[in-house]
Amino acid sequence: MDDSPNRLPPLLAALRAAARAAGFIMSSEDRTGSLLATLAASRPGGRILELGTGFGEGTAWLLSGMDRAADLITVELDPAVQGVGRQLLGADPRVSFVSGDGGAWLEEYDGGPFDLVFADTWPGKFTHLERALELVAPGGIYLIDDLLPQPGRPKDHEASVHDLLAGLDRREDFRCVRLAWSSGLLMAVRTL
Template sequence: MDDSPQRFPATLPVLRAAALDAGFAMSCDERTGSLLTVLAAACPGGRVLELGTGVGEGTAWLLDGMDAASHLVSVELDAAVQAIARAELDDTRVTFVTGDGGEWLESYDGPPFDLVFADTWPGKFTHLERALELVVPGGMYLIDDLLPQPNWPDGHGAAVDRLLAELAERDDFRTVRLSWSTGLLVAARVG
């Protein structure tokens, strides 16, 4: 069976070209993106949080699955790469936040989210507890890049192992690991 996506966001080619021009090599894998679209579509009228906008490829996949009543908050530290997303994804359903994801998580006092996609260190390797607190009961938490990547720093594999072990021990989430795409974990909040 071919597991490549059959449908792509219309903005994806422009975002990919912009990422290449900017030298940005950490964009969302298209299989992960296709899962993001499905998860966002499963939350009609939902609230979605993306930690790590990058140039907006993951954002485009999320928007592709969201209905008109859904809203996405996308947080990115690097203003230059997020500027690409802001320019190409002119969509009233998304609010872009430029700043440190950890600081944003610490200060956020709004309503929780139906889907949290942690595609950067904050919300995954730091501030994990806070990110999980922001998932509504029945909501989903998704992380990627759990299989060895060429850009991993020394010792990062041990950090991934610790993260996976910590998530597996939680009673308030049910998790599934997928050796697919870049290595994913999907968790559903049960409590």
């Protein structure tokens, strides 16, 4: 069986070319993107949060799966990096771009919970984890990637991943599944 995605978001090629030209190597892999689109499609009218916009490839995948009533907030520390995604995807009324520190945004956010949280950066995954998990609605999904060894990660990254996964597996309020697939994923569903 070929697990390559059969449908790509319309602007993915342009986003990918911009990322490549800038030397940005941390965009979501296509299989992860396809999963994001599928999870977004499972949440009609859903509220979705992406931590770590990057150049907007993950954002494009999420938008491609969302219905017209769904909303997406995407947060990125580097406004120049996020600017490409904002320029190419910003006309879509379903997406709101936030430029700023994801940890600070998580601390300050006072709105409702999200049906899907994709933490594709340190805040919401290795920092501010509890706050990110608090924002997952009952029955909602929390997804993280880049759990397998990746180029450019700090030497202690594998130990941090091990501790993160062990902590998530011990939680009573989430049911987790690890996927040794793509860049290494963990998907958790809030059960309480």
